[in-house]
Amino acid sequence: MKYQSIKVLSFAILSALALPVAAQGIVLNNEDLRTDLNWLNQQGVIQISTSTWPLSGEEIQRALSTAKIENNAQQKVINSVMANLEAENTSTKLALFAETDPQNIPQKFADEQKSQYQAALELNAGGKQWDARLRVNAEKDPIIDHGQDVNVEGSYLAGKLWNQWLIAGQIPTYWGPGHEGSLIRGDASRPVYGLTMQRAEQQAFETKWLSWIGPWQYQAFAGRLDDYKAVPDTNLLGLRLTAQPLPYLELGASRTFQIDGQGQPGSLKAYWNAFVGKDNGCNDGVCVGEDNASNQIAGFDARLNLNHFTGIPMSMYAQYVGEDEAGLLPSKKMYLAGVDYSSQLNSMPYQIYAEWADTRTNGDALGISYDHHIYTDGYYQHGFPLGHAMGGDGQMLSLGGDIRFDVMNRLNGRVMVAKVNQSNSINNQAFTQKDEIKALDLTWTHYLKPNAPLKLNGWVSDSDVYGQDAGVSIGVEIPLERSLF
Numbered sequence: 001m002k003y004q005s006i007k008v009l010s011f012a013i014l015s016a017l018a019l020p021v022a023a024q025g026i027v028l029n030n031e032d033l034r035t036d037l038n039w040l041n042q043q044g045v046i047q048i049s050t051s052t053w054p055l056s057g058e059e060i061q062r063a064l065s066t067a068k069i070e071n072n073a074q075q076k077v078i079n080s081v082m083a084n085l086e087a088e089n090t091s092t093k094l095a096l097f098a099e100t101d102p103q104n105i106p107q108k109f110a111d112e113q114k115s116q117y118q119a120a121l122e123l124n125a126g127g128k129q130w131d132a133r134l135r136v137n138a139e140k141d142p143i144i145d146h147g148q149d150v151n152v153e154g155s156y157l158a159g160k161l162w163n164q165w166l167i168a169g170q171i172p173t174y175w176g177p178g179h180e181g182s183l184i185r186g187d188a189s190r191p192v193y194g195l196t197m198q199r200a201e202q203q204a205f206e207t208k209w210l211s212w213i214g215p216w217q218y219q220a221f222a223g224r225l226d227d228y229k230a231v232p233d234t235n236l237l238g239l240r241l242t243a244q245p246l247p248y249l250e251l252g253a254s255r256t257f258q259i260d261g262q263g264q265p266g267s268l269k270a271y272w273n274a275f276v277g278k279d280n281g282c283n284d285g286v287c288v289g290e291d292n293a294s295n296q297i298a299g300f301d302a303r304l305n306l307n308h309f310t311g312i313p314m315s316m317y318a319q320y321v322g323e324d325e326a327g328l329l330p331s332k333k334m335y336l337a338g339v340d341y342s343s344q345l346n347s348m349p350y351q352i353y354a355e356w357a358d359t360r361t362n363g364d365a366l367g368i369s370y371d372h373h374i375y376t377d378g379y380y381q382h383g384f385p386l387g388h389a390m391g392g393d394g395q396m397l398s399l400g401g402d403i404r405f406d407v408m409n410r411l412n413g414r415v416m417v418a419k420v421n422q423s424n425s426i427n428n429q430a431f432t433q434k435d436e437i438k439a440l441d442l443t444w445t446h447y448l449k450p451n452a453p454l455k456l457n458g459w460v461s462d463s464d465v466y467g468q469d470a471g472v473s474i475g476v477e478i479p480l481e482r483s484l485f
Helices: 002-017 031-043 057-065 072-089 268-275
Strands: 092-099 115-126 130-142 156-161 164-170 193-199 216-224 235-246 249-259 294-305 314-322 333-345 348-358 395-406 409-420 435-449 452-463 467-479
Touching (some): 031 057, 031 072, 057 072, 072 395, 249 268, 268 294
Antiparallel strands (some): 092 467, 115 130, 156 164, 164 193, 193 216, 235 249, 294 314, 314 333, 333 348, 395 409, 409 435, 435 452
C-alpha cells in the first residue's frame, strides 16, 4: 500500500511539473529561514508565527510586505529571507551530503539528513493555486533504517482553495516554539506519509466578535506510521491551533493520537471517542475496544516578545505536553522552556538562545513518556521519536546562536548537555541506553550563489557510554538551470 501511494504521488507530481513554474506555496522546515524570521519578529520589523511547519509562502510574503525596516542590518536579514525563498523556488536542484560518522547527539530542527551519505534530485513547480515538489533521495549507510536505498521523502503535491492548503506527501512536521525540539511533533524521525491541511495566510477574523483572536493558524494532519511492528498500519492524527491575540503574544495548542491498526478498533465510534477524549477505558495491553482506542498526547505552548515592554529584542517561550488526561488537561507532563535574543554587532545580525527540555514524567523517569500499553512501540517511527529528538525520559540544556557575517557567510552553533533514555526504554533507537552526552556542534554556511548553500558542519562530543567522538560533514545544494537539459 505504501509503495502504491508513493507511485501515485510521484506520477501526480511529475505531471504537475510539466506545467509552467510560479512561486512556491509551501515552505518546508528550514533552520536559517526560521532564525531570520524570528530575528525580524524580535526586532519589531514583521509579525509572523514560526511555530508551525511547514510554513506558507504567502504568509511570509504578507509579513514582508508590511516590514518596518529601520537599519541596514534589518535589510540584510530581509534579503536573507528573500534569498531563502528563491532557493526554495529553484525549479531543479541537486543536493549532496556526506559525513565522517553519524552524530551521537540529539538532532536539531530541520536536520533532514537521515543517512551518512545522500544524494538528492529535486524538482519544483507551482502556480497560484497549486504547488508540487518531487525529491528523489539515494542513501547509503542510513542512520534511520527503513529498508530502502531510494525514497521520495520531502515530496508533496498541494492545492489551495479558499485560503486553505491541502498537502499530500511525505514532509516533515514541527509544532512548537523551541529551537532544539518540540515535545509533541518534531522532525527527528523520517517524515510520516499523509495529508496536511492549513491556512495559506493567517489573517484575523473580520467580525468584531472574533477579531480579538488576532492572526491565527491551524494545521491538521492524518497519516500512517511506517513499519510500526507492535500494531501494523497504525494511523497518526494531529491538530494544532495558534493565535496571536496581542502583537507580542502567541499561544498554541496541539494534540496528536495514534489510532487504528491491526487488532485495534477502526470504527467511526472509535475515532469519535478518541476525538472527545474517551479512550481510558482500561490500561492493560489485552484491553481492546472502542473506549480504549488511541494513544494521545496533548499540550500548550506560548511565546512572549519582550521588545514591546522593554525595548530589548528578546523573547521567552515555553511548552508543556502530557500523556494522559485528567480533568480535561494533560496529567503526566513534559516541559520545555527557553529565551532568545536578536541583535546586531557591527551591522552583523546575530541571535542567541538558551533552552531546557525535560521529557520525563512530571520530573521522574518512569518509562511512561512516549510509551503506551497497546501501541507498545511507543510514540516513535522506526524507533526514532515523533516528539523531541532525544525521546522519552531525557533532559537537555542547550546554548546556541547564529551570526550572519555578510551576504555570503553565516555561522551557527550550539553547546549542550543531554541526559537521554534514563529509563533504558527499548523503543528509543535514537539513544538505545541511558547516557549523558556533552557536545559542541558548529555549522558554517557559505553561499556559492544566493540559492546555492554550502554547509560545513563539525562536532565534538563526550558520552558516558561511547566516550569521546568528533566528526565533520559537508552538504551542498546546486541549482540546475533548465538550459542544461
